[in-house]
Amino acid sequence: MRFFSKTLDKLKGALRKTAQVLNTDIRTLFVPGRQINEDFLAELEEKFLLADMGVNNVERIVDAIRERWRLGKIRNAPEAQSIVRDELLTGWPDQDRELHFAPSGPTVLLVAGINGAGKTTSIAKLAWLLKNQMNKKVMLCASDTFRAAAVDQLTIWAGRLGVEIIKHKMGSDPAAVAYDACEAAKSRGMDVLIVDTAGRLHTQEHLMRELTKIRDVVAKRIEGAPHEVLLVLDATTGQNAIQQAKMFSQSIGITGIVLAKLDGTAKGGVVLAIRDQLNIPVKFIGLGETPQDIETFDPPRFVAALFGENANPSPA
Numbered sequence: 042m043r044f045f046s047k048t049l050d051k052l053k054g055a056l057r058k059t060a061q062v063l064n065t066d067i068r069t070l071f072v073p074g075r076q077i078n079e080d081f082l083a084e085l086e087e088k089f090l091l092a093d094m095g096v097n098n099v100e101r102i103v104d105a106i107r108e109r110w111r112l113g114k115i116r117n118a119p120e121a122q123s124i125v126r127d128e129l130l131t132g133w134p135d136q137d138r139e140l141h142f143a144p145s146g147p148t149v150l151l152v153a154g155i156n157g158a159g160k161t162t163s164i165a166k167l168a169w170l171l172k173n174q175m176n177k178k179v180m181l182c183a184s185d186t187f188r189a190a191a192v193d194q195l196t197i198w199a200g201r202l203g204v205e206i207i208k209h210k211m212g213s214d215p216a217a218v219a220y221d222a223c224e225a226a227k228s229r230g231m232d233v234l235i236v237d238t239a240g241r242l243h244t245q246e247h248l249m250r251e252l253t254k255i256r257d258v259v260a261k262r263i264e265g266a267p268h269e270v271l272l273v274l275d276a277t278t279g280q281n282a283i284q285q286a287k288m289f290s291q292s293i294g295i296t297g298i299v300l301a302k303l304d305g306t307a308k309g310g311v312v313l314a315i316r317d318q319l320n321i322p323v324k325f326i327g328l329g330e331t332p333q334d335i336e337t338f339d340p341p342r343f344v345a346a347l348f349g350e351n352a353n354p355s356p357a
């Protein structure tokens with residue numbers, strides 16, 4: 042699976058893009074010559090909170106800087122920056138951030154998230170990545186049968202990307218679509234089946250029950266499935282995303298997060314809040330609306346991007 046990250050790192054301009062789009066404003070704090078004082082610490086705290094890094098993270102980092110400043114160990118902003126960098130680079134649990142594939146037969150990726158989070162777009166991105174960068178045979182499953190345009194939207198992506206799609210009529214049973222998709226994926230020798238799901242039903246309980254039903258159906262049809270349950274979170278919702286992750290995690294179990302809409306949000310720090318509050322790896326980040334706007338999540342690269350630096354890909 043190392044191949045996967047390497048391939049991604051080669052994507053032209055992708056790194057530059059992360060650095061450009063992470064619009065956190067944090068970089069403006071650490072100008073050379075600026076002295077550390079209470080004003081600086083207050084501004085640091087405010088900007089980190091605005092970036093949605095999470096209160097605990099922010100307190101820990103600001104306390105660490107204040108402590109060393111009081112002891113006379115550091116004096117200026119760039120020295121504070123290196124403490125921030127160390128804090129941000131450590132503490133990433135040794136979780137597997139790569140996709141898990143079935144040893145044989147189709148790999149099933151079940152994709153969940155609240156309405157509008159970016160599920161269908163993220164599925165298009167994953168399909169692009171798997172097909173074009175990893176040479177996989179990809180099939181999509183339109184298990185969001187609730188919303189009128191959902192099946193159409195996925196069908197359009199399948200057409201553009203040149204991948205297969207299994208769908209039923211709007212309003213039909215999402216688990217039945219998943220059942221058919223599993224059978225089709227097996228008989229047509231697919232490598233990966235990606236299941237799109239609804240983000241909203243009549244009630245939240247209803248949604249969770251339905252997701253559970255889809256999960257159970259694929260588990261019966263394909264060994265080890267779903268191999269990943271990916272939760273798509275909208276980065277612009279900041280701390281709210283954490284609550285969503287807890288809810289989905291309790292109901293259906295989540296193996297990885299796709300953090301969508303990181304482009305143009307000042308809330309990129311939410312990834313740090315996810316690190317501290319959830320035991321779920323962020324596997325991918327979404328940086329735009331086209332299928333190519335996806336990257337694997339790499340902490341050093343991300344931290345460099347937060348500071349607006351020209352990140353070098355970490356060695357694979």
Ligand SMILES: Nc1nc2c(ncn2[C@@H]2O[C@H](COP(=O)(O)OP(=O)(O)OP(=O)(O)O)[C@@H](O)[C@H]2O)c(=O)[nH]1
Pocket residue numbers: 154155156157158159160161162163185188191239240241273301302303304327328329330334
């Ligand atoms: N800028 C930006 N927009 C995104 C990204 N991902 C998704 N979007 C946009 O967010 C909107 C919602 O995306 P969808 O993929 O339809 O979201 P969904 O979760 O499938 O929504 P429902 O099917 O209604 O539950 C669309 O306008 C997408 O183009 C991203 O990474 N960056």
Ligand SMILES: [Mg+2]
Pocket residue numbers: 160161162185191237238
């Ligand atoms: Mg959708």
